[in-house]
Amino acid sequence: MENVIMQHQNNDAEKSDVPVIVIKDLHKAFGKNKVLKGVNLTVKKGENLVILGKSGSGKSITIKCIVGLIEVDEGEINVFGTDITKVDTDELNKTRVRIGFLFQNAALYDSMSVRDNLGFTLKRHEKDLSNDEVEQQIGEILESVGLAEAIDKMPSELSGGMRKRIGLARTLILKPEIILYDEPTTGLDTITSREISELVVEIQKKYKTTSIIITHDMACAKFTSNRLMILRDGIIYAEGTYDELEKTDDKWVRSFFL
Amino acid sequence: MNTVLTKKKEDLIQYFKEVCEDVGKTTSFSIRFFKEVIRPPYEMKEFIRQCYSIGYKSLPLVTITGFIMGLVLTLQSRPTLAKFGAESWLPSMVALSLIREIAPVITALICAGKVSSGIGAELGSMKVTEQIDAMEVSAINPFKYLVVTRILATTLMIPLLVFYADAIGILGGYMGINIHSEVGLYRYLAEVLESLKFVDIFPATIKTFFFGFFIGMIGCYKGFNAANGTESVGKAANSAVVTASLSIFIIDMIAVQLTDLFL
Numbered sequence: 450m451e452n453v454i455m456q457h458q459n460n461d462a463e464k465s466d467v468p469v470i471v472i473k474d475l476h477k478a479f480g481k482n483k484v485l486k487g488v489n490l491t492v493k494k495g496e497n498l499v500i501l502g503k504s505g506s507g508k509s510i511t512i513k514c515i516v517g518l519i520e521v522d523e524g525e526i527n528v529f530g531t532d533i534t535k536v537d538t539d540e541l542n543k544t545r546v547r548i549g550f551l552f553q554n555a556a557l558y559d560s561m562s563v564r565d566n567l568g569f570t571l572k573r574h575e576k577d578l579s580n581d582e583v584e585q586q587i588g589e590i591l592e593s594v595g596l597a598e599a600i601d602k603m604p605s606e607l608s609g610g611m612r613k614r615i616g617l618a619r620t621l622i623l624k625p626e627i628i629l630y631d632e633p634t635t636g637l638d639t640i641t642s643r644e645i646s647e648l649v650v651e652i653q654k655k656y657k658t659t660s661i662i663i664t665h666d667m668a669c670a671k672f673t674s675n676r677l678m679i680l681r682d683g684i685i686y687a688e689g690t691y692d693e694l695e696k697t698d699d700k701w702v703r704s705f706f707l
Numbered sequence: 708m709n710t711v712l713t714k715k716k717e718d719l720i721q722y723f724k725e726v727c728e729d730v731g732k733t734t735s736f737s738i739r740f741f742k743e744v745i746r747p748p749y750e751m752k753e754f755i756r757q758c759y760s761i762g763y764k765s766l767p768l769v770t771i772t773g774f775i776m777g778l779v780l781t782l783q784s785r786p787t788l789a790k791f792g793a794e795s796w797l798p799s800m801v802a803l804s805l806i807r808e809i810a811p812v813i814t815a816l817i818c819a820g821k822v823s824s825g826i827g828a829e830l831g832s833m834k835v836t837e838q839i840d841a842m843e844v845s846a847i848n849p850f851k852y853l854v855v856t857r858i859l860a861t862t863l864m865i866p867l868l869v870f871y872a873d874a875i876g877i878l879g880g881y882m883g884i885n886i887h888s889e890v891g892l893y894r895y896l897a898e899v900l901e902s903l904k905f906v907d908i909f910p911a912t913i914k915t916f917f918f919g920f921f922i923g924m925i926g927c928y929k930g931f932n933a934a935n936g937t938e939s940v941g942k943a944a945n946s947a948v949v950t951a952s953l954s955i956f957i958i959d960m961i962a963v964q965l966t967d968l969f970l
Contacts, residue, residue: 545844545846573845
């Protein structure tokens with residue numbers, strides 16, 4: 450484990466200073482409940498940013514705003530230089546193709562096999578691919594998440610960890626430049642959580658992706674993060690590396706690391 | 708006493724507001740359907756799959772109910788017609804009743820129970836498990852793929868199922884007549900066909916398209932707009948059946964009035 454952490458920390462060299470996601474003064478309320486009250490954050494190319502926070506602090510809302518699943522009330526979300534809060538659906542979809550999203554429960558299409566789950570997305574965006582090429586790409590991606598043998602299974606036949614891996618494979622099939630992980634290890638046992646965390650790091654290295662990882666799992670945060678942010682009362686309360694935040698004087702921040 | 712009355716009044720106003728809001732949202736949902744239906748790409752594969760699932764898979768249920776409708780209608784009407792010595796009118800009466808009213812309404816109600824609730828539950832569960840969101844973030848239009856295909860399939864399949872139910876019902880009527888007397892199939896069919904006019908078939912067919920459209924649209928609307936939580940899946944399915952059934956009766960009433968006015 451330590452070795453892998455060291456390897457991953459070395460990976461920092463692959464990051465660049467080019468910002469790919471810039472959020473400015475993001476506000477979102479549901480009725481009278483103001484969830485986001487001015488979130489500001491920047492994610493650089495090749496970076497793994499982990500967002501921590503208590504339940505209901507607006508972590509998932511933030512990443513759902515980034516892909517346009519939730520409309521923002523106020524603020525800017527620049528992804529690859531495009532303010533996605535101001536574009537129409539066609540324009541938004543062009544940006545969405547470059548972003549992968551792993552849902553908390555993987556959100557696999559129940560009525561489709563693993564092959565169709567992956568092929569469905571791929572065929573819609575790569576219309577020139579022949580069936581053999583589609584099949585080959587599905588095989589390669591499943592291989593990279595270590596589940597090549599599950600190709601003909603239905604989602605109902607998969608365990609929680611397998612579902613997450615297949616969800617990740619479906620995300621990767623479009624070769625996204627950014628991946629947003631919504632609690633990738635929630636509901637999994639310690640070993641499977643570690644495997645998923647390792648996979649997140651492997652993907653960052655192999656596909657040179659930029660990621661935002663929402664998690665409560667501190668082991669996952671430590672393992673996957675280049676940088677951490679903590680959301681509190683709708684704003685970014687603290688920011689730094691895992692080691693920096695662990696040693697901070699702020700009691701509330703330190704409570705995450707106990 | 709006054710407090711109770713005020714509370715009831717507030718509840719009633721709230722209920723009325725919710726109904727108005729629901730009607731408004733359903734209308735805008737329908738408008739979105741008409742916008743999306745003409746815009747490419749067209750999801751032909753999914754549309755055909757839905758036609759198979761909604762049409763072909765409903766055949767056993769429609770066969771049984773259609774046959775029973777015809778048989779029971781004949782058996783129940785026969786004694787009354789016999790009293791007036793008008794037993795020979797039985798084939799015409801059965802055919803007219805079935806084609807103009809009973810088969811379209813009963814088949815549509817059965818489909819509201821089977822299809823509309825199925826669509827409501829399926830889309831509701833997809834919504835709750837974030838599958839619809841997953842499509843959206845993959846830059847796939849879930850409305851086009853899930854909603855447009857299902858509404859088109861019900862709009863096309865319900866009229867075909869009604870035609871089928873008409874035919875099976877008429878066959879059931881033939882069996883009913885032959886329980887008490889002996890009538891040849893050709894003679895029976897000749898009397899049935901002789902009694903039917905354009906004005907009997909045309910309005911009845913047109914209204915089935917509306918039945919189909921509303922069955923699909925209400926099922927999709929309820930499922931697509933289900934709230935979070937598993938409870939909302941059940942609510943979406945239940946609400947889809949109730950609203951679709953109610954809308955069938957309302958459309959039927961309007962169709963009958965319009966037919967009386969213009970034909």
